[in-house]
Amino acid sequence: MNQATDEYDVIVLGAGPVGENLADRTRAAGLSTVIVERELVGGECSYWACVPSKSLLRPVLARAEARHVPGLRQAVGGPLSAADVLAHRDKQVGHWKDDGALPWLESVGIDLVRGHGRLVGPQRVAVTPPDVSDGGGAERILTARHAVAVCTGTRAALPDLPGIAEVRPWTSREATSSGVVPERLVVVGGGVVAAEMATAWSGLGSRVTMLVRGSGLLTRIEPFAGELVAETLREAGAEIRTGTSVKGVARPGGAEGPVTVTLENGERLEADEVLFATGRAPRTEDLGLETVGLEPGGWLSVDETCRVRDVPGGWLYAVGDVNHRALLTHQGKYQARIAGAAIGARARDVPLLDTDRWGAHATTADEAAVPQVVFTDPEVAAVGLTAEQAEAEGRSIRVVDYDMGQVEGSVLYGDGYRGRARMVVDLDRGHPIGVTFVGPGVGELLHSATVAVAGEVPIERLWHAVPSFPTMSEVWLRLLEAYRG
Numbered sequence: 001m002n003q004a005t006d007e008y009d010v011i012v013l014g015a016g017p018v019g020e021n022l023a024d025r026t027r028a029a030g031l032s033t034v035i036v037e038r039e040l041v042g043g044e045c046s047y048w049a050c051v052p053s054k055s056l057l058r059p060v061l062a063r064a065e066a067r068h069v070p071g072l073r074q075a076v077g078g079p080l081s082a083a084d085v086l087a088h089r090d091k092q093v094g095h096w097k098d099d100g101a102l103p104w105l106e107s108v109g110i111d112l113v114r115g116h117g118r119l120v121g122p123q124r125v126a127v128t129p130p131d132v133s134d135g136g137g138a139e140r141i142l143t144a145r146h147a148v149a150v151c152t153g154t155r156a157a158l159p160d161l162p163g164i165a166e167v168r169p170w171t172s173r174e175a176t177s178s179g180v181v182p183e184r185l186v187v188v189g190g191g192v193v194a195a196e197m198a199t200a201w202s203g204l205g206s207r208v209t210m211l212v213r214g215s216g217l218l219t220r221i222e223p224f225a226g227e228l229v230a231e232t233l234r235e236a237g238a239e240i241r242t243g244t245s246v247k248g249v250a251r252p253g254g255a256e257g258p259v260t261v262t263l264e265n266g267e268r269l270e271a272d273e274v275l276f277a278t279g280r281a282p283r284t285e286d287l288g289l290e291t292v293g294l295e296p297g298g299w300l301s302v303d304e305t306c307r308v309r310d311v312p313g314g315w316l317y318a319v320g321d322v323n324h325r326a327l328l329t330h331q332g333k334y335q336a337r338i339a340g341a342a343i344g345a346r347a348r349d350v351p352l353l354d355t356d357r358w359g360a361h362a363t364t365a366d367e368a369a370v371p372q373v374v375f376t377d378p379e380v381a382a383v384g385l386t387a388e389q390a391e392a393e394g395r396s397i398r399v400v401d402y403d404m405g406q407v408e409g410s411v412l413y414g415d416g417y418r419g420r421a422r423m424v425v426d427l428d429r430g431h432p433i434g435v436t437f438v439g440p441g442v443g444e445l446l447h448s449a450t451v452a453v454a455g456e457v458p459i460e461r462l463w464h465a466v467p468s469f470p471t472m473s474e475v476w477l478r479l480l481e482a483y484r485g
């Protein structure tokens with residue numbers, strides 16, 4: 001790989017999925033590009049988030065579904081082989097080595113510099129090698145002719161509780177990489193990480209207790225989603241306590257002993273591990289943002305091309321999790337495609353970028369059509385606005401619901417299929433602005449809804465989009481029938 005030069009058109013900080021995609025796009029636009037990574041090429045997503053979590057969840061969900069298939073139930077009645085599931089997870093993450101990711105970088109002509117990147121003034125980045133004793137060498141200064149893109153992602157945010165550092169709590173990293181199934185696991189939080197990891201570890205044999213501060217799980221999605229997931233988790237033996245806050249944590253017996261979690265009401269719970277799934281914080285505290293007039297430690301606010309606001313010269317971009325628009329891999333990669341095109345166009349001095357709604361240089365989907373699949377039992381798949389969010393925006397809407405269990409495709413999918421679907425229609429625009437499906441296997445159905453919402457497909461035209469019989473997609477027909485009356 002060519003590392004002779006220290007001047008590039010574009011410097012990308014962070015080789016997570018977003019940094020990789022951005023570098024790919026700027027390289028494809030003919031701009032020389034270097035990517036700086038301080039840990040593993042592939043980022044959080046590949047090693048401690050999406051990939052390991054879904055590797056753990058797939059066997060759990062497949063077994064749950066198989067238990068509803070006549071003739072198969074008895075064959076899958078026993079416990080999962082945790083050792084095989086963990087080995088499968090280890091393989092999917094390349095045993096936490098990034099050798100597999102390097103040939104691609106080289107093949108598309110992106111240079112890689114390993115180390116911690118930090119701004120040292122406009123368009124300049126200092127890279128501190130991981131460890132000089134590893135042959136890393138001295139600090140290196142890189143200069144960008146056109147753009148620096150911050151794609152440094154997030155880390156787990158822990159609450160400020162007495163004793164928390166000493167108990168070595170699990171964060172999303174340990175929850176996705178543990179080689180041991182804890183006998184008793186307390187999960188603090190009720191969001192996506194909490195719900196998925198409770199599902200995974202409960203399925204692998206842990207006795208799970210969820211401590212949820214709010215009224216239920218997955219509260220940013222339609223309420224029936226969290227209710228159905230909680231119902232199944234409880235049936236699987238998990239305890240879910242809502243309206244519960246944690247006051248303190250301790251490991252009274254030392255490093256190897258159990259952890260004690262003290263609740264607001266003074267009650268104490270004992271477990272082998274405690275997972276704090278209490279949200280994310282941006283990795284911007286040690287990025288040298290103060291050298292370009294920005295506050296370190298916060299989320300980076302960007303315009304529709306992902307260019308950081310209020311930076312003279314407009315050379316700084318923030319893409320993916322770090323800009324807080326949508327903390328999802330696919331959405332960050334979408335931003336990377338748009339920002340990469342914008343960087344390319346500005347480098348060519350294109351006078352007017354296409355930043356109108358749905359234009360080539362506008363991340364419109366971040367506001368109008370963010371899809372998400374939560375890999376719980378049942379799966380939750382949602383795009384666009386919930387009814388509550390649409391109402392809060394002052395939209396005039398109509399909501400139609402349908403019992404997924406009544407769709408012929410669902411009946412055939414598994415005995416006793418439980419699920420629900422909701423379509424939120426904007427009455428002034430005449431098209432769906434939000435769709436939610438909950439039920440086994442609905443993740444693969446979501447893209448149809450994303451196309452309808454992002455495409456702003458009128459209800460009258462959706463009526464002509466005929467779903468195949470007997471698939472679960474026929475839920476579209478039922479929702480449209482309910483809407484049209």
Ligand SMILES: Cc1cc2nc3c(=O)[nH]c(=O)nc-3n(C[C@H](O)[C@H](O)[C@H](O)COP(=O)(O)OP(=O)(O)OC[C@H]3O[C@@H](n4cnc5c(N)ncnc54)[C@H](O)[C@@H]3O)c2cc1C
Pocket residue numbers: 013014015016017018019036037038039040041042043044045046048049050051053054115116117118151152153154172176193283286287319320321322326327328329330331332
């Ligand atoms: C448990 C869990 C499960 C998830 N599952 C899903 C899922 O199923 N689907 C989904 O869409 N999203 C999922 N997410 C969210 C997803 O992981 C993030 O949206 C995604 O990783 C964001 O990508 P990114 O490239 O912005 O950041 P990251 O993946 O965090 O990558 C940032 C990279 O920047 C590097 N870096 C940071 N600072 C510096 C620096 N100063 N110098 C050099 N390098 C630096 C880091 O080492 C890292 O490699 C999950 C998140 C968690 C926690």
Ligand SMILES: NC(=O)c1ccc[n+]([C@@H]2O[C@H](COP(=O)([O-])OP(=O)(O)OC[C@H]3O[C@@H](n4cnc5c(N)ncnc54)[C@H](O)[C@@H]3O)[C@@H](O)[C@H]2O)c1
Pocket residue numbers: 159188189190191192193194196212213214245246277278279280327328372373374375
């Ligand atoms: N399948 C997927 O798409 C997937 C999977 C996992 C994560 N993600 C993404 O990663 C992001 C982070 O997920 P997350 O679950 O960490 O965050 P989150 O914001 O979704 O949930 C955080 C939860 O922690 C609770 N909480 C916060 N502070 C607390 C405290 N002090 N005490 C008790 N509870 C507290 C919140 O009330 C909330 O329930 C999400 O935006 C999500 O979209 C996506």
